[in-house]
Amino acid sequence: MDKLKYEPLFETKKAKGRIRYRLFASSMFCGIIFIWIYRLCNIPEPGENGRYGWIGMLGAELWFGFYWLLTQSLRWNRVHRHTFRDRLLLRYENELPRVDVFVCTADPAIEPPIMVINTVLSVMAYNYPPEKLSVYLSDDAGSELTFHALLEASRFAKHWLPYCKKVSVEPRSPAAYFTSLSVSDQSDADFSEIKRLYEDMANSIEVACKAGTVSDQAKLEYTGFSKWDSYSSKKNHAAILQILIDSRDEETKDIDGVRLPTLVYVAREKHPQHFHNFKAGAMNALIRVSSEISNGPVILNVDCDMYSNNSNSIQDALCFFMDEERSHEIAFVQFPQSFENSSTNEVYGSLRVIDEVEFHGVDGNGGPLYTGTGCFHRRDTLYGREFSKEAKTDLKSAYPEKTEKNVHELEERLERLASSMYEQNTQWGNEIGLKYGCPVEDVLTGLTIQCKGWKSVYYGPKRKAFIGLTATTLDQILVQHKRWSEGDLNILLSKYSPVRYGLGKLNFCHMLGYLTYCLWSPNFLATLYYSIVPSLYLLKGISLFPQVSSKWFLPFTYVIIAELIYSFAEFLYSGGTVLGWWNEQRIWLYKRTSSYIFAFLDTMLTLFGSSNTTFIVTPKVTDDDVLSRYKQEKMEFGSASPMLTILSTLAMLNLFCLVGFVKKLILTREVGLKYVFGTMVLQILLCGVLVFVNLPLYNALFFRQDKGKIPSSTTTKQSRVYLNFVKHNKYRTNFNFVVQIPNFSQEKMKIGSLKVWILVTILVVTWSCGVVYGIRFVIDREECFSHKVEMGETVHFSFVVIKSEGSWHYNEEGVDLVVKGPSGEQIHDFRDKISEKTEFVVHHEGVYRFCFTNKSPYHETIDFDLHAAHFAYHDEHAKDEHFKPLFEHIGQLEEALYNIQFEQHWLEAQTDRQAIVNEIMSKRAVYKALFESSALICVSILQVYLLKHLFERKLGQSRV
Numbered sequence: 001m002d003k004l005k006y007e008p009l010f011e012t013k014k015a016k017g018r019i020r021y022r023l024f025a026s027s028m029f030c031g032i033i034f035i036w037i038y039r040l041c042n043i044p045e046p047g048e049n050g051r052y053g054w055i056g057m058l059g060a061e062l063w064f065g066f067y068w069l070l071t072q073s074l075r076w077n078r079v080h081r082h083t084f085r086d087r088l089l090l091r092y093e094n095e096l097p098r099v100d101v102f103v104c105t106a107d108p109a110i111e112p113p114i115m116v117i118n119t120v121l122s123v124m125a126y127n128y129p130p131e132k133l134s135v136y137l138s139d140d141a142g143s144e145l146t147f148h149a150l151l152e153a154s155r156f157a158k159h160w161l162p163y164c165k166k167v168s169v170e171p172r173s174p175a176a177y178f179t180s181l182s183v184s185d186q187s188d189a190d191f192s193e194i195k196r197l198y199e200d201m202a203n204s205i206e207v208a209c210k211a212g213t214v215s216d217q218a219k220l221e222y223t224g225f226s227k228w229d230s231y232s233s234k235k236n237h238a239a240i241l242q243i244l245i246d247s248r249d250e251e252t253k254d255i256d257g258v259r260l261p262t263l264v265y266v267a268r269e270k271h272p273q274h275f276h277n278f279k280a281g282a283m284n285a286l287i288r289v290s291s292e293i294s295n296g297p298v299i300l301n302v303d304c305d306m307y308s309n310n311s312n313s314i315q316d317a318l319c320f321f322m323d324e325e326r327s328h329e330i331a332f333v334q335f336p337q338s339f340e341n342s343s344t345n346e347v348y349g350s351l352r353v354i355d356e357v358e359f360h361g362v363d364g365n366g367g368p369l370y371t372g373t374g375c376f377h378r379r380d381t382l383y384g385r386e387f388s389k390e391a392k393t394d395l396k397s398a399y400p401e402k403t404e405k406n407v408h409e410l411e412e413r414l415e416r417l418a419s420s421m422y423e424q425n426t427q428w429g430n431e432i433g434l435k436y437g438c439p440v441e442d443v444l445t446g447l448t449i450q451c452k453g454w455k456s457v458y459y460g461p462k463r464k465a466f467i468g469l470t471a472t473t474l475d476q477i478l479v480q481h482k483r484w485s486e487g488d489l490n491i492l493l494s495k496y497s498p499v500r501y502g503l504g505k506l507n508f509c510h511m512l513g514y515l516t517y518c519l520w521s522p523n524f525l526a527t528l529y530y531s532i533v534p535s536l537y538l539l540k541g542i543s544l545f546p547q548v549s550s551k552w553f554l555p556f557t558y559v560i561i562a563e564l565i566y567s568f569a570e571f572l573y574s575g576g577t578v579l580g581w582w583n584e585q586r587i588w589l590y591k592r593t594s595s596y597i598f599a600f601l602d603t604m605l606t607l608f609g610s611s612n613t614t615f616i617v618t619p620k621v622t623d624d625d626v627l628s629r630y631k632q633e634k635m636e637f638g639s640a641s642p643m644l645t646i647l648s649t650l651a652m653l654n655l656f657c658l659v660g661f662v663k664k665l666i667l668t669r670e671v672g673l674k675y676v677f678g679t680m681v682l683q684i685l686l687c688g689v690l691v692f693v694n695l696p697l698y699n700a701l702f703f704r705q706d707k708g709k710i711p712s713s714t715t716t717k718q719s720r721v722y723l724n725f726v727k728h729n730k731y732r733t734n735f736n737f738v739v740q741i742p743n744f745s746q747e748k749m750k751i752g753s754l755k756v757w758i759l760v761t762i763l764v765v766t767w768s769c770g771v772v773y774g775i776r777f778v779i780d781r782e783e784c785f786s787h788k789v790e791m792g793e794t795v796h797f798s799f800v801v802i803k804s805e806g807s808w809h810y811n812e813e814g815v816d817l818v819v820k821g822p823s824g825e826q827i828h829d830f831r832d833k834i835s836e837k838t839e840f841v842v843h844h845e846g847v848y849r850f851c852f853t854n855k856s857p858y859h860e861t862i863d864f865d866l867h868a869a870h871f872a873y874h875d876e877h878a879k880d881e882h883f884k885p886l887f888e889h890i891g892q893l894e895e896a897l898y899n900i901q902f903e904q905h906w907l908e909a910q911t912d913r914q915a916i917v918n919e920i921m922s923k924r925a926v927y928k929a930l931f932e933s934s935a936l937i938c939v940s941i942l943q944v945y946l947l948k949h950l951f952e953r954k955l956g957q958s959r960v
């Protein structure tokens with residue numbers, strides 16, 4: 001071709017605002033470095049409060065910062081593509097290559113045949129020469145229902161395709177087209193006719209689906225059904241292959257006498273003893289089968305729910321494959337995934353930002369990931385061909401079409417290609433075809449293609465190319481993200497790891513881009529830490545962030561606010577709504593604290609050989625009840641799952657911490673609000689935001705009545721850590737933890753890991769939530785409390801005289817306390833005590849009385865703490881043999897922890913007293929003499945300091 005006249009078939013433009021973005025990112029990075037420096041330089045000394053918490057924060061922030069850096073590779077070099085279809089047609093209208101379309105389905109129950117054939121019809125109706133187009137449906141269930149539907153579709157296509165051409169239908173999925181029209185559009189006769197035909201077809205499919213089988217009548221009419229005679233189950237059947245339309249056959253034409261695209265049904269053989277490798281296995285069978293029929297040099301792959309929404313997509317893709325100058329290095333063209341059933345504010349999040357921002361960034365670095373659907377491949381790259389500059393394949397002449405004439409012989413031969421034995425001792429799934437052994441076969445396959453020197457292209461046309469269905473319940477979305485993040489982590493740990501295998505083969509930014517996705521699941525650690533520990537420390541009153549007045553407060557606020565504003569703007573730019581962004585934040589948290597945990601644990605288990613890769617197909621049907629809630633954007637918690645358990649536990653923990661903190665603020669009024677906010681504001685905000693984000697979850701837990709609420713089986717039977725506020729008479733708020741062994745009915749999650757996790761949670765919660773308030777009361781002469789206790793319980797009690805009413809006095813004589821049993825017998829008698837702590841074992845069940853007597857003329861404030869417990873819940877609930885010893889241990893540990901907390905409370909009360917005494921003393925001193933007073937202040941400071949030390953050490957000892 002003449003160089004001067006060369007007009008490219010596509011162009012690539014750098015995204016606008018790249019410089020601005022880079023400046024912003026640099027400023028963010030400075031902020032992050034400051035945060036790191038602050039953390040590193042301010043680690044509390046050994047023995048100081050919050051040292052370990054702090055070190056953990058450092059770890060989490062190092063991770064977040066590192067991960068943020070990785071995500072910059074997805075934003076740094078964004079590009080946008082544009083195609084020139086008119087130039088393509090001008091030059092190559094008569095030389096267009098053959099294109100094979102692969103549609104995969106796996107289960108007629110959750111992927112309804114009517115949906116599948118709508119997808120099939122939409123791709124058959126591409127604006128492309130029909131003799132050059134072939135459509136292959138892989139049915140992994142080998143279901144006669146799906147086959148029946150496809151057969152019906154092959155008949156309907158004879159009307160639908162000419163109709164599409166005639167009135168330029170868009171989109172070409174009949175169902176989507178009909179619903180997109182308004183009533184006024186539906187007046188003419190042709191339309192009524194085609195709609196009637198569609199409805200007839202849909203009816204017949206629905207009847208068969210409802211009956212669960214195809215009618216005998218239909219079976220008689222079409223001999224192909226005889227292939228199901230030997231069918232035993234979807235996991236065990238011979239290969240079934242039927243060429244429903246053969247475009248080479250001069251006889252098969254549409255109603256206008258125009259040829260039709262080839263249509264082939266393939267159900268590869270399934271045998272219980274041969275692992276079928278999910279979608280990758282299906283795709284490879286299709287690659288082989290199609291190579292013997294149409295052998296198109298370009299292959300389009302779509303999931304069965306992803307119909308073509310743009311009849312020109314093939315031509316768009318070919319612009320990238322047929323450009324004379326730059327096409328030779330392009331292996332695949334990936335289109336974005338869009339969803340038809342997303343609600344306005346996307347309660348379960350979306351792929352928006354990935355589609356509109358990130359993938360454009362990866363495209364600038366060497367090409368997007370292959371994401372399984374809406375992707376055009378060169379056939380030869382799927383065969384594993386390496387890229388070489390010299391050997392350019394010309395799509396126009398590549399791959400001769402096979403010319404076998406006898407269809408029956410051909411079918412038999414092809415069935416052998418789809419047999420479950422065929423791949424044994426071959427390179428299929430390894431060097432050839434889509435890769436096996438990974439839950440995201442698509443990403444892995446794309447990566448290895450790119451590592452062989454190829455580039456890929458990301459193209460998002462104005463009119464969306466493909467539209468599919470997204471999950472409609474929380475559970476589904478979490479399971480899907482678990483599969484994705486698990487698959488990506490698998491890749492990182494596999495021999496195809498982008499950081500090892502890809503090193504030197506991918507450019508650096510490209511590698512980082514892959515790493516961003518591969519490291520999705522390890523994000524759970526830092527996120528979990530950040531959503532638990534600061535809240536617990538808030539409850540304990542230990543600050544983990546800089547004070548408002550500190551200069552270090554600045555980088556924190558800058559990074560937080562800038563990141564929030566940026567992510568908000570990015571989301572809106574990607575076409576989302578304000579509320580959608582907020583929902584996205586929630587899902588971000590939920591994915592990281594459930595899907596990613598399980599993905600990580602499962603990957604580790606797979607690594608050590610105790611788990612197999614699974615592929616849980618996302619359901620594409622939603623029952624009406626669920627659908628109506630989905631439309632109202634009510635989050636569907638629905639079925640009980642271990643993931644939900646974790647989310648609820650975390651949500652409760654944060655709520656608990658926030659409430660506990662507020663309560664503590666109110667109860668202990670000594671420290672001013674201003675001081676608390678000055679030192680703790682970031683922590684309060686963090687905990688507050690976590691609670692706020694979780695509002696729908698609390699609602700589902702406590703208030704909702706519909707079926708989408710968190711099922712009571714989760715609240716009662718399942719592994720819920722109950723935070724049960726139990727009031728012991730009037731003076732003690734105690735937190736009771738009722739723990740039950742979860743009922744893991746779902747095989748899909750790994751059970752052991754979850755139990756351990758729950759035990760750990762309980763421990764953490766028990767330990768850290770034990771802020772013991774006891775009761776503080778003012779006594780004039782005498783004050784009595786009674787408490788009912790049970791036989792065998794150990795009653796711990798303590799009291800400290802905190803202060804006297806008149807600020808000038810402090811009580812040196814103490815008070816009396818008499819403890820009496822149910823029948824009036826005296827158990828303890830303390831005289832003139834400032835503070836006391838002791839315990840006794842209950843031998844007689846009943847009401848015990850604790851009477852204080854104050855002999856001083858002033859009102860005294862007394863801190864009284866009582867705690868009676870019998871740690872034996874392991875007897876009641878631990879039905880699981882393996883966990884019994886563990887629960888006994890937990891029981892003992894919990895008892896020990898309670899005792900420590902009890903002691904801690906007593907020490908705190910004493911410290912309070914001492915502080916007040918000191919205050920009084922120093923006040924007096926001020927009036928006496930300046931010198932004396934300052935000396936006393938010194939002494940008192942010293943005393944407080946020493947006491948704190950003592951308190952620390954005692955705690956340390958009791959912990960041992």
Ligand SMILES: O=c1ccn([C@@H]2O[C@H](COP(=O)(O)OP(=O)(O)O[C@H]3O[C@H](CO)[C@@H](O)[C@H](O)[C@H]3O)[C@@H](O)[C@H]2O)c(=O)[nH]1
Binds near residue numbers: 278
């Ligand atoms: O054994 C199987 C399992 C699945 N599928 C098909 O694979 C497609 C994707 O399954 P889906 O449950 O919809 O998963 P998604 O998470 O929506 O799929 C994305 O992620 C997968 C990898 O995890 C890719 O395979 C898909 O192409 C990609 O769209 C569907 O058409 C299924 O029918 C099979 O053909 N055989």
Ligand SMILES: [Mn+2]
Binds near residue numbers: 303469618
């Ligand atoms: Mn899907």
